[in-house]
Amino acid sequence: MKIENTDELRLLLECARGGSLTAASKVMDITPAAASAMLKKLEARLGLRLVERSTRALRLTQAGEQLREHGQRALELLDEGLALALEADPVAAAAGKRGAGADAMPRLRGRIRVSAPSDLTRQLLLPLFDSFLALHPALELQLNVSDSLLDIVKDEVDLALRYGQLADSGLVARRLAEARRMAVASPGYLQEHGRPAHPSELGAHNCLCFKIRNRIERSWRFRPRGPEGGALLSVAVQGRRSCDDASIAHQWAVQGFGVIYKSELDVRLSLASGALVDLFPDWQGDDLPLHALMPSQRFLPQRVRALVDHLAQGLSAG
Template sequence: MKIENIEDLRVLVETSRGGSLTAASRVLGITPAAASAMLKRLEVQLGVRLFERSTRAMRLTDAGQTLLDYAVRALELLEEGEAQVVPANRALVGTLRVAAPSDLTRSLLLPWFDEFLVTHPGIRLALSVSDRVQDVLRDQVDVALRYGDISDAKAGAGLVARLLCHTRRVLCAAPSYLARHGTPETPADLARHNGVTFHIAGKAYATWRFGREGEWVEVAMPSDRGANDAAIAHQWALAGVGITYKAELDLRCDLLSGALVRLLPQWTGESYPLYAVLPSNRFVPGRVRAFVDFIAERLGNLADRDHSEGRPPAIAPPAYSGRAREEG
């Protein structure tokens, strides 16, 4: 191992954050000369230049940026490990990097994130909200919440996926839209309606599938609008401009309130399971395990609430109990 002093990595991190060795030295409580010597030692040990230096600023090189990303994580893991071995201070600490779908985040997850942070004040949440399928390795995400098939995410990457719940797509529209255009009774009727669509993997999701008694039909949905953000399709449906076909979990609150009306209830929508995808199962920080367990528990509570109140549940928990069954 070429890196001999962990404090040299702290100089790298703080120099990057502050833009200068002087800023790093102030944070670390050392002299600028000492900070410079430590950074130089790190560069010599690795045989690469980590910063491009000028009279005005210090800019990370490509090698410096790569090492910085790993150094930040390494220091966070050490911080968490130190907290765990001190009996009086076993709190979860560090940055939790989460990627989640836009509509699910806005319609359901935000208050859960707040609750988790209140419970664990030592954790800092870095949230990436997007319907783009993020690469948890390349984008340096601790956990990605993903709908649908995740086999492409795991292929060749050694990733771990934990099934959080089963849900399905449901067809729905606002009462105002149905008052103007009528209610479709069969999938074929959708040809006379307007759909609000969104993109999946960069392509418009406009071919909708419905099943009944083991047979499935496909409908090429006419649409005058689409977006790369599923939350916008949700808002368009609420505004009464068209019909949408989305995960029931995203729509649960609006279906319960009557803001959206479920259509073709005798037909089954496509399965749309929700997973937590992790970069590896070799070492999962405690804060990440705690977060995934927390979200799984809240989803289970949601299903229990629907059952206790006599409603068909919007989701079904995985068909196993206890901690995650990890699929690698």
């Protein structure tokens, strides 16, 4: 059993996108009858039902969805390889072997679909995306910014940036940065309401809460800094404002509306400018490492690898 040509894969992908053979045939510039015959031939050769047909629509079966998922990435890798091969020449190859610098950099093509947290994106990632696209003008970035978690496979995400410890899964993960949460507030808020001397005093302050992994986090945890650490302290907090967008909570804190418990990466620039202040330098919050998650190492396009390397380098430089 095998796929005889890429048109068969492309037809399956277009059927999934358009929801019908008619829509798929228009994109591929063939007749609906030819599209139907090609799909039936593929199903017969594989011995699998790939689609469920109805009078109005078409949807993929479980087997069809599995083939679509891997076929999408296989076609992207093929397109990328063909683009690189077409641009290859002896002079460029020799320059690449000598490490001739930016001029020898592979000319990456295609689209990269990225999902990233809202505050991290606005605070640190946007300049890194800009510099990466400047290095690779033939690339396209499709960015989803949200604190809600997407299904990487179902939503066809090439790269997801996520905080925290990871659950076991078939995804490929690379740790990009170490980070911890910290409690911070603006100088204006502290001048008006006083600075807490100990994390246990946060219960008496206006704390700005936001969704973490799809739920509002109202229990903030701390340990004493130092090699010996110490007992975990969990503080129940409350406040007049909460939201589902961490970047809004960050903005509220800068405006002096309360205290936030955030990743040190998210508040790096605000701490450096003095807009926010670390309330408890002798305490540390939860570990919150930043990971890059990808669907598969085997079918990972070079453009995605390059972006992950660029982000890792940029975050470490900060």
